[in-house]
Amino acid sequence: MIEARDIIKSYGNGESRFQVLKDISLDIEDHDFVVILGASGSGKSTFLNVISGLERPDSGKVLYDGKDITALSDHELTSFRKKSVGFIFQQYYLLPNMSVDKNVKMGADLADNKDYKTIIGAVGLGEKRHKYPSELSGGEQQRVSVARALAKRPRVLFLDEPTGALDEQTGRQVLDYICKLQKEYGFTIVMVTHNLNIAEMAHTVIKMNSGKISEIYTNETQKTAYEIGW
Amino acid sequence: MVIGIKNASKLIGISVIACCAVLVCTMFLNFYFDIRLIEGKITSELSMFFYNAQVSTAKVVCLVSGGCLLLTAIVMLLFYIKHYIDTHKKELGILKALGYSNLKIAKDFWVFGISTFIGTVIGYAGAFLLMPWFYTLQNKDKMLPEITINYHPSILLYFVILPTVCFSVLSVYYACYKLKKPVLLLLKDNLQTASKTPKHRIEKGRELSFVEDLRRSTLKTKKTLVFFIIFASFCFSAMTQMSFSMKDLSSEMMGVMMLVIGLVLAFTTLFLAITTVINGNTKTIAMMRVFGYSQKECCRAILGGYRPMSYVGFAIGTVYQYGLLRLTVDIIFKDFEGIPAYEFDFPVMIISLVAFIAIYEILMYVYSEKIKKISIKEIMIE
Numbered sequence: 065m066i067e068a069r070d071i072i073k074s075y076g077n078g079e080s081r082f083q084v085l086k087d088i089s090l091d092i093e094d095h096d097f098v099v100i101l102g103a104s105g106s107g108k109s110t111f112l113n114v115i116s117g118l119e120r121p122d123s124g125k126v127l128y129d130g131k132d133i134t135a136l137s138d139h140e141l142t143s144f145r146k147k148s149v150g151f152i153f154q155q156y157y158l159l160p161n162m163s164v165d166k167n168v169k170m171g172a173d174l175a176d177n178k179d180y181k182t183i184i185g186a187v188g189l190g191e192k193r194h195k196y197p198s199e200l201s202g203g204e205q206q207r208v209s210v211a212r213a214l215a216k217r218p219r220v221l222f223l224d225e226p227t228g229a230l231d232e233q234t235g236r237q238v239l240d241y242i243c244k245l246q247k248e249y250g251f252t253i254v255m256v257t258h259n260l261n262i263a264e265m266a267h268t269v270i271k272m273n274s275g276k277i278s279e280i281y282t283n284e285t286q287k288t289a290y291e292i293g294w
Numbered sequence: 295m296v297i298g299i300k301n302a303s304k305l306i307g308i309s310v311i312a313c314c315a316v317l318v319c320t321m322f323l324n325f326y327f328d329i330r331l332i333e334g335k336i337t338s339e340l341s342m343f344f345y346n347a348q349v350s351t352a353k354v355v356c357l358v359s360g361g362c363l364l365l366t367a368i369v370m371l372l373f374y375i376k377h378y379i380d381t382h383k384k385e386l387g388i389l390k391a392l393g394y395s396n397l398k399i400a401k402d403f404w405v406f407g408i409s410t411f412i413g414t415v416i417g418y419a420g421a422f423l424l425m426p427w428f429y430t431l432q433n434k435d436k437m438l439p440e441i442t443i444n445y446h447p448s449i450l451l452y453f454v455i456l457p458t459v460c461f462s463v464l465s466v467y468y469a470c471y472k473l474k475k476p477v478l479l480l481l482k483d484n485l486q487t488a489s490k491t492p493k494h495r496i497e498k499g500r501e502l503s504f505v506e507d508l509r510r511s512t513l514k515t516k517k518t519l520v521f522f523i524i525f526a527s528f529c530f531s532a533m534t535q536m537s538f539s540m541k542d543l544s545s546e547m548m549g550v551m552m553l554v555i556g557l558v559l560a561f562t563t564l565f566l567a568i569t570t571v572i573n574g575n576t577k578t579i580a581m582m583r584v585f586g587y588s589q590k591e592c593c594r595a596i597l598g599g600y601r602p603m604s605y606v607g608f609a610i611g612t613v614y615q616y617g618l619l620r621l622t623v624d625i626i627f628k629d630f631e632g633i634p635a636y637e638f639d640f641p642v643m644i645i646s647l648v649a650f651i652a653i654y655e656i657l658m659y660v661y662s663e664k665i666k667k668i669s670i671k672e673i674m675i676e
């Protein structure tokens with residue numbers, strides 16, 4: 065379970081100081097599918113970075129099973145990320161000079177996962193294992209980054225606008241792969257998006273508005289990636 | 295205007311190299327021209343020996359240091375232009391897409407020649423400042439008649455004007471050549487394709503770890519940087535060791551001068567090379583940090599591969615300086631008394647190796663701290 069407690073985060077100094085996260089508290093259950101919904105600039109990415117251990121809040125705690133990760137040293141925090149979390153970003157950030165294989169291996173090595181080829185097959189890229197990112201379409205690149213994140217067998221998968229750069233069809237496909245893989249591996253999903261339709265796929269929806277949580281609700285039934293509107 | 299003076303300012307490495315080259319070459323060539331003028335005044339046979347030795351030294355120094363440094367400067371210039379085009383592919387691609395011709399875009403690259411101009415002018419001026427002292431030094435035992443300093447305009451032409459013009463032209467020409475790519479290739483993010491690595495090679499052999507793989511591919515994708523690292527350690531090794539021998543063979547000041555030039559060259563090159571490596575891999579490093587690779591592993595993957603290369607450079611430098619000094623002593627000074635017998639100086643080699651390792655590791659440590667500071671935020675904002 066992830067518990068965020070009284071998270072405050074600001075950027076800038078003096079006059080231009082700007083509070084991005086205004087005292088956010090929130091619980092995320094294990095194996096849940098959480099979507100954080102909000103307009104651009106509402107602080108979603110910042111919140112995601114804070115609860116995933118990429119950034120430190122100005123004040124507040126982030127507890128994973130009761131253990132506060134904001135109190136960890138840089139070194140411990142790195143090792144926490146190595147063991148517990150996976151990331152997928154809007155820009156895929158694949159390593160351009162390495163083949164699909166090697167990109168996925170970047171994640172796999174961290175968990176000593178020798179079986180990373182299975183996961184490449186699972187996102188439907190078995191045939192393109194030896195291609196380089198520049199030879200793949202956007203959707204395929206994002207699927208590589210899904211495979212890379214899951215190859216390290218994270219407890220929690222954080223996604224920041226994973227379909228933001230994709231068109232409808234490839235976007236649906238990527239989301240579908242993520243959902244299917246969650247059923248298989250059982251990780252927790254925390255996904256940031258500004259797309260209302262994608263929220264229908266989630267179990268828990270958290271709405272954010274200018275640095276605060278404005279609403280939390282759960283969906284009775286979760287739709288699949290092909291049932292939602294776009 | 296696509297590129298400004300600001301971009302050219304990044305070519306300080308070329309300026310430094312040009313400055314060193316022109317400083318040394320101007321001094322020796324001017325000396326060579328002036329000493330030729332007094333040939334007629336030499337009477338004794340001993341003086342004639344000395345005169346011949348001086349003439350040959352001047353020639354050898356000019357050719358060897360000038361040639362070496364010129365080559366390095368050219369490689370560095372081409373590397374910079376390629377690097378510039380690679381990192382500004384998108385802007386250049388858009389210009390091309392808008393209908394600018396290659397030549398029109400490439401024309402702006404002449405500013406890269408400014409770095410050469412600045413370097414050569416400083417070197418040239420420096421040489422004339424040092425020259426009175428240098429002339430006295432070369433003739434400190436009064437073996438030769440008084441050598442007066444004359445001004446030779448041709449040197450200005452050879453060492454300042456010609457290099458500047460040539461480097462500017464070369465920049466434009468090379469940029470033009472590099473821009474001869476379809477617009478789409480420039481606009482696309484990365485050009486790496488699978489065809490470069492045959493599949494059977496990937497399948498064969500035991501599997502490397504990701505960090506090891508990345509270490510190799512970092513080395514492979516930027517071969518010029520490998521050259522620069524080797525060159526830097528080569529300079530360090532050759533120049534420090536030679537400067538110690540010079541102290542005995544020639545004079546203390548010659549030794550110090552050589553040491554300073556060697557260190558300046560080594561550090562500029564090393565600094566530039568490592569900065570380029572890190573800047574070129576910011577995204578990779580940021581992603582590795584996100585995924586939980588430790589700072590140490592990032593360093594090993596990105597910078598680790600260059601360590602063996604630097605030792606290779608050191609070894610080449612050692613052999614080179616030994617060969618050069620052996621040759622100088624055996625051939626040029628062979629009929630000359632008073633020059634002590636030259637032997638390979640083992641203790642000096644050890645000292646310079648230890649100093650090299652210490653400095654290299656300190657630099658790596660500094661850069662690893664820099665790597666530590668790279669965060670995902672930087673590349674997300676961009």
Ligand SMILES: Nc1ncnc2c1ncn2[C@@H]1O[C@H](COP(=O)(O)OP(=O)(O)O)[C@@H](O)[C@H]1O
Nearest residue numbers: 075076084103104105106107108109110111671
């Ligand atoms: N590193 C930063 N420095 C200064 N301001 C920032 C930084 N990162 C984000 N911000 C600001 O914080 C606000 C929220 O950003 P972000 O969390 O990225 O929003 P969202 O992901 O919801 O679009 C924005 O106004 C943005 O300009």
Ligand SMILES: [Mg+2]
Nearest residue numbers: 108109110224
């Ligand atoms: Mg965002």
